[in-house]
Amino acid sequence: MNDKPTTDGGALPAYNKDQMAKAHILAEALPYMRRFTGQTFVVKFGGHAMGDEDLGRFFAEDITLMKQVGINPVVVHGGGPQIGKMLERLKIQSSFIDGLRVTDKATVEIVEMVLSGSINKQIVTEINGAGGTAVGISGKDGRLIEARKLRRAARDPDSNIERILDLGFVGEPFRINPEILISLAESSLIPVIAPIGIGTKGETYNINADTAAGHIAAAIGASKLIMMTDVIGVLDEAKQLIPNLTPAEISQLEDDGVISGGMIPKLETCLYAVEHGVDAAHVLNGKIPHALLLEIFTEHGIGTMISEPRAADDDEE
Template identity: 60%
Template sequence: MSASSDPNMLAKAEVLIEALPYFQRYAGRTFVVKYGGHAMGDPEAARDFAEDIVLLKAVGINPVVVHGGGPQIGEMLKKLGVESTFVDGLRVTDKATADVAEMVLSGAINKQLVGWLTGAGGKAIGISGKDGGLVRAKKVERTTRDPDSNIEKAVDLGFVGAPEHVDTTIIDTAVASGMIPVIAPIGADAQGNTYNINADTMAGAIAAALGAARLFLLTDVAGVLDKQGQLLTDLTPADMAKLKDDGTISGGMIPKLETCVSAVEAGCEAAVVLDGRVAHAMLLEFFTARGAGTLVRA
């Protein structure tokens, strides 16, 4: 059988042709990818992810990876005998916990990701938000309402931060040198204090500052589902407000979508929530007409 009549070869050629306009449209643009969850602990999924990122770089797109690591921090704290408490899903972070978070995120996980990307043929550089003044952090303020008195009280989360300012110089320098930046969600405030930052929030702030063409949030779910369990593929902030009001969107999906909205309203062209457990989900979402996740745009 000749290559021209082999169905598998023809299918591959058709996929490349379908992807061509996307390659052309986004050459030289930036994609920010938040990576974590199930896929990070699965060697095969990690290999797929690394190959996807290196492919994006090879076709002229500039990927920037921001990674999480909550479960790994939890495991290390347990090994060290440090107990954790949570408020609204955020880990209360004292100085000892902040030191462990930095060690795990900026050390073990960050360099493991760099290794995966290098193994897939890329040139990656691991940094944190502290490097080059990339992310200046501010302390996160939270309140909680006492169920008995109904009085709202301030909660001190310790060294839990949020991005206050993003200086993309170190990212721009790395990208111009042909590198793939891999960023740990750690930042410092104006006094040099270290803060642990939610990885979704960090990725959204960086995507906005870079004017990224896409922000990808890889999660453990297919995306936003309607009440019949069907994937909602295209949403605006107004759509999401309605879905939140009627209870379609709830729980952990709310902060992810709030991150998407903040990013697109601050300069990122579009954000996508998609299932990081699906092999090559990011490529399917971006380089095919059918897509694979929930796209959010202003």
């Protein structure tokens, strides 16, 4: 044990600023730890943070701490960049429509191999190395995610005729069977889920990780859906972070063109979760070290929280 600071003539102990800052952080976090004990949080982990060794370790430490203080974390991960690299290595060409990878039979086999194999087990290993007890599963295990073929339509600008786009084995959830997750929540295990769905005839479907996380959060009655992205959250017209948003405010920002691009589908997932019983959805930058702890256990958080309107003294950020 380190020697404690000594006093000289009754003066206060010479604690350094770093020690005092740590004590302040712990004191600030305690009420949130008490509030969230026994609750389930679904955390979507993806983006560039997954490819950074240090950020992966920080994420694993945050998830482990959440479990140790009585929160039940459920991790859903993506893996688009890793899938792309593997397809390039195998010289399998792929294309995108509306941000979704067109997935033929050869591609879906690679997608499942990368998501359910290397990525899933890497995250499990990191959480176990941080002191947690993680178990890797996919949406096919226990028929956790039952999916159907996702259909998208596009209108020809010349003829104005709408045609159906074939995305191959890209799916969307139509039923979540949460029994396996409920059992894990009652144990010391932390589920880490690869977003692979199973069809009614046993087909394998590639599912967007954001979409899978939102549907899982709604199905298991999670208190929070936390979307870890590559941006700090939702920005206003001046490119400043908006800490709190309601569904009505998001709709207005979309109408005004303030929210656009890749943020729209993420917010649609957040809105789906909130509309189906999740207390709050959060969008935050996963590239910030210990982003989860900063968002959950501090007064103001670091990202954007989406929830239905509530009294000011009930706000969690």
